[in-house]
Amino acid sequence: MSPLFPALAAGSTRPALQFGDQALSHAELATLAGALAARIAGAPRVAVWATPTLGTAVGVVAALLAGVPVVPVNPKTGERELTHIVTDSSPALVLAERGVELPPILAELARLDTDVDHVTDATGVPGEAGPAAPLPAEPSPEAPALIVYTSGTTGPPKGVVLPRRAVAATLDALEDAWQWTEADVLVHALPLFHVHGLILGILGPLRRGGSVRHLGRFATDGVARELSSGATMLFGVPTMYHRIAEALAGDPALAKALTGARLLVSGSAALPVHDHERIAASTGRRVIERYGMTETLMNTSVRADGEPRAGTVGVPLAGVELRLVDETGAAIAAYDGETVGEIQVRGPNLFTEYLNRPDATAAAFDDGWFRTGDMAIRDPDGYVRIVGRKATDLIKSGGYKIGAGEIENVLLEHPGVREAAVTGEPDEDLGERIVAWIVPAQADAPPTAEELAAHVGAQLASHKRPRTVRYLEALPRNDMGKIMKRALRG
Template sequence: MPLLAALLATDDLEAALTAPEGSFSRHDLLGWAASIAGDLTGVPIAAVHAAPGAPTVAAVAGALLAGVPIVPVPPDAGRLEREHVLKDSGAALLLTDDPAAAGETGLPTLPITRTDRSTTIPGEPPGHAPALVLYTSGTTGAPKGVVISRAAIAADLDALAGAWEWTPADTLVHGLPLYHVHGLVLGALGPLRLGGRLIHTGKPHPDAYAQSAGTMYFGVPTVWSRIAAQPEAARRLAPARLLVSGSAPLPAPVFYDLRELTGQAPVERYGMTETLITISARSDGERRPGQVGLPLTGITTRIVDESGAPLPYDGVTIGNLQVQGPTLFDGYLRGGAVQSWGEGWYATGDVATIGPDGWHRIVGRASTDLIKTGGYRVGAGEVEDALLLHPAVHEAAVLGLPDPDLGERITAFVVADPIEEMELIAFVAERLAAHKRPRAVRLVEALPRNAMGKVQKSRLRDA
């Protein structure tokens, strides 16, 4: 089955992609992508200036048709980041409608928007061939190129189709960036493989979501929080059958607000660039706040201690999450070659609990969200959720800072209405075990976040 099976399967003249640039039928989108594919003949690897909208979808589809690995470059990347990605990936050219996007790299550019359409469709490349090189956020150094095969993408989308009952009858709405797994792999390639219509709103504004009739909506917690804060916009999503949240933990209060306003609880899922999506709640099953569900078909998970010994599935014990399955990446791109990550169990770097029924709760990153304080292991997310229950608190991020007595001191950074530190500490102590209360609360105007809405705790720690 071709990777972009739905795009290739029909000459449908109905709108298959709607974006700020207009609406495009599947027939037109295929001809557009095929024209780009023809211009990529013989190119070893290409990059795309991944601005939100139809051109990026067409460019990525064209590269995949041609069997050319494609490197999405964030449109808001700074000069140093952009130059690093273009140089490190070895991209031979940059697909863009803005020639200035290549900066001072000297890289040749190829326009995406064009009137040309082609009926020549290249043969399907082998499944093991690399499809995407997605660069990580670079929180532990320079961004690294994650090489993802065509087979991994196909396996992930097919597994999600089963978990979410995703069919050609669906209309997917989102406004997420097109250079991450969530917005690009799930949000753009999903409809091109599984069928249905995609409405990309350009930006994930609540009004844009409310004005777009869909059966499925994708968002990150920041998006859902803003939608929940606009009840009229949220109620407009009630006819949809699936609201999906990912890329960061969804605060429990937002979960409950969405359930009340739309009549359904959001589906949460878990994944990362190196593994794609591996765990999710099901469209026809239970949805629990603060938990991400069960492994997808073909995925196996486990939690282990620091020595690698398996830990019990009791819903309480926190361990290092490991996964294995067909959605894992091939390796990191280094010096023009793929350096394999290994084989067997992949260590995600996240910590989690697994319940007796197999449900997973992601505590967070082992480096920032597992706090070892006074001999206890505390998950930052649990403390954050407790803080968010206070009516004065709008946002919260918790981490452990060095402490000579406790090892790590639970410290909360909070965006809130005027309130006393001790009031919030007492509020958490009434709801959680005493050792889980923050020892310090710092009121801040905003929390630093990346493009996907994830709080950048390393910046809080450095500050």
């Protein structure tokens, strides 16, 4: 397998990473990450405390250069979820920014700081070209690259083992679909502990030999500034594009900046057609959407040279086979824009396994095809339109995929809660907001919405807190005692 990051191996002096006033060329990154890689070589796994910083990117790249599987950890993860992730993945050490305080379970591990101060390139003199520092040999394509934890609809998160082959295949397929080159400069403000922000947003530009400018935190003025000063691409989730759409009418500088962008990409959930149209009307630019999962990385996308049709996620990427199946598991041949089926995919973009879960791994596949659980239709020209989940318990909020079951379990531990159910509800900003349906232990003294949100936030990631709480005398159940969530959504 060729190097995962050819520009690092070649010692390119082109810009690579920028976070605020900190920046590295490919050669500087090779020097810094290469030195860190030598220190962690041979470790079974490492955790990276994934703050939106340059140090996080350096730590992940170092682990990948060393051939050590990296577990990105969301710094906002609650104690219970974090304990599960660390116990399940058993990292030998943790990489973190210098000075960052870690929670106790990570503080117990050996720690290496990803210090990026006073960095020079491979020559020792900033800005001068020179031979790249020797980097470790490229591991096998099937070697694990990352273990990314994803929430299911029930139970604790599962560790998705992503091989180097899958990372390379997805990024190369996007090179084709998006006409992505070393000349592109990406701007984004996504978190660095999931596929969209880390693999697409950081590793993607590095594999292409281009650069990325991370905003740290999303702000429309930051987007306008970077797109007006050389950035060519923007990655975001629907919540970000909704805020852009809201701001455009009163911000001509933002409209001008977006007009000059080569590519605007939205993912992680469906972008409402209303926001598509507002952005297009103000800028003349169409946002394109793509579709992927932690287990599959990217499956489909609207192509840069294709029709940016709102409400669709485009066509299968190069190397990806996609089919729809009916309730019996039979493949649906019709491309009629009407027949609904579950999406199944196979190809080099797929994960290897769920860590420590052979049962779940086996259940996820149908004769080599991965069962996504997403329901879709295909238009006559092959465009895919996702219409919902096979299960009803997955909530897409602010770009995150959230399992209702784990929130319900935490709510039920609150002494003031007798019964609990969690659903999603349409939200213009978040896509969906989390709604908790509560039967209080004492009808005359129910726990407040703020109290319940804080309770969930203390155990799980902050984005899993309910935004709305509704109180009931009893939850609707069927004859088998199962909660009828469709009746709640009513």
